[in-house]
Amino acid sequence: GSFYEKDGLLESSSFDIEKIDCIEKKILPVYPLTKGLKQMKLRKLICAAMDQWIGTVDSELPKPILEKYHLLTKRDVLLSMHTPRTLDDVAKGKHSLIFEECFSLQMAIGMRSLQKRGRLPLTQGESDQQSAIPSVVSELSLLQKKLHRCLPFELTVDQKRVITEITQDLEREEPMARLIQGDVGSGKTLVAFFSCLKIIEQGGQVALLAPTELLARQHADTAARLLAPIGIRLAFLTGNVKSEGRAYLLEALVAGEINLVVGTHALFSKSVRYHDLRLVIID
Structure with a gap:
């Protein structure tokens, strides 16, 4: 009892x-x-x-x-x-x-x-062949190649493999859902930026959502350092963005003038509308 x-x-x-x-x-x-x-x-x-x-x-x-x-x-x-x-x-x-x-x-x-996807499971041989991708440069889009050339270091084997897989998925008609898992500092954010460029080159917009304003700011700073030099139009949006700047930002999003917006959950508040949002990345 x-x-x-x-x-x-x-x-x-x-x-x-x-x-x-x-x-x-x-x-x-x-x-x-x-x-x-x-x-x-x-x-x-x-x-x-x-x-x-x-x-x-x-x-x-x-x-x-x-x-x-x-x-x-x-x-x-x-x-x-x-x-x-x-x-x-x-x-x-x-x-x-x-x-x-x-x-x-x-x-x-x-x-x-x-x-x-209308796909059958890979055989062991096909799986081994896919995981043994020697290089990613030849399979990158134009913007992705620009970013790759600007990097002061070489991508790791795992980064190359994941970027290639995501790029292939983004070329399919069906929606993609992926989880990127890795240790802190393993280069997950860089993989996300390569994914953004594929969508942006196709004419779509990308939203990168972080759980805190501090982390969102870090991602925005990294994006400004890596993506702004190759012509990507960026924006930063949180609940603390003042009304004047917020109004201009929201208009630019609807007009399609912003390629990548980084922020907190404010990205999906009722007042935020996108011109053509095609990829959402959640950290």
């Missing part, structure tokens, strides 16, 4: 009584109940169902996945949840169940993405 301490004593208003010799040295599950249903009765019903059907339960995850990540089969997961021998069994079962749910969710998202 449910117990709590009050004035140094344990109190409870809802509990069941079981013989100690029946439950000694056992770990018993505690289920949520409805009115009129007792824990002991529900345990017996579940045990009866387990005895009858546990042999028919198949694992949804492939065997190589189970072995690689040291996961329990679906049968063992159910046993560890309802009739555990140790608390370690419970932890392993819970971990395996969470993994399976996340795996199924990601598979569904991946399949839906492939269906939208």
Whole structure:
């Protein structure tokens, strides 16, 4: 049952009584109940169902996945949840169940993405070939090449690969949704700027959203240093932009005079309208 301490004593208003010799040295599950249903009765019903059907339960995850990540089969997961021998069994079962749910969710998202694109999954050979991109310069657009020539350093292999993949995605008809993951200072912002240039060259606008004004200002300063010299028209918009400057900025956005606007959530307030917004980057 449910117990709590009050004035140094344990109190409870809802509990069941079981013989100690029946439950000694056992770990018993505690289920949520409805009115009129007792824990002991529900345990017996579940045990009866387990005895009858546990042999028919198949694992949804492939065997190589189970072995690689040291996961329990679906049968063992159910046993560890309802009739555990140790608390370690419970932890392993819970971990395996969470993994399976996340795996199924990601598979569904991946399949839906492939269906939208009308593409089949890559074979291992095709995947290896794609990941072995030696250079990105020959595949860049005109503005991207200008930025690349202005850099005082060479792009990393990972940056080249991701820029190429994003550039290819931006040439497709279906919308792109990507997550760029990397350590601080690994060059994610530069990859984002290369992506911006592809859209801008196609005549679209880009909005770069940062969670704080400080970070938005940093991105705006970086954009001014790297993109303004190659002719990109920039703007900075937060809730603190004064009314006069804000009115001019909003008019320029609607007229298409601004290529890239950097700011906070003010970028998507009701008063902000775009001429042709095609790419949103969220940091």
